[in-house]
Amino acid sequence: MPEQTFAAAPVPGTDGTPLSAEDAKLVTLARSARARVGAVEGASVRDQDGRTYAAATVVLPSLALTALQLAVAQAVASGATRLEAAAVVTEASALDGSGHAAVRDLAADAPIHVAGTNGSLLGTVL
Template sequence: MTDLDAEDNKLLVLARGAMGRTGGSAGAAVRDTDGRTYAAGEVGLASLRLTALQAAVAAAISSGAEGFEAAVVVAGRFSDPGVPAVREVSAAARIVFTDAKGAVFEVVEGPVEGDPAQRPGIPEGFDLESESEVFE
């Protein structure tokens, strides 16, 4: 497990809160370079579908954010389409991935390259194929 600093822990709390409020299966929060935070859950309308991270990025950009310091994704996936959106705005932004309970399983600094199975911090029982925990 990785301990988060106070600022990233705040993002975790906001992301978990957004997940709980929306009743979705994931939540996300981002911090812009001015220190402002934006949190969101998944959007699942018939006419609009966004992951929690995409929704948080959209909220930040539509509010005038010009860059990101960090993002936290709760119960999200490595393949989340919001990751490239974060990277488009700030290639070096830290992205923290946690399980639904908030336990950190990976902190990614900068662009993700190479085989995801070779990344450190992937918890035992985590299936990279489905990008979810495997319960036996």
């Protein structure tokens, strides 16, 4: 199967509005997933039933997944058909295109919150 590439999505700045408690939980889960294994990124998603899935970046000789791709894959493998929201904790200034595309496969309008490694919100991709 040919490898697909997706352009990175720019992360707009925040307008100062705090995240809801549910979305703040996503950032906390993403930070924890990243810290647990010392990964480049951590991510989490919330499905249509309110279930959450957290993941970290995977880089193996035979497999590479962004944290967001893996979180979406876990949700789908558990029966999710739609996502309500997602969060990524990263050092990057842009949301990776592959993770962005994975979320959009299940939700055209789910917000993707991008936070720094300290948990501060950098912006939200809509």
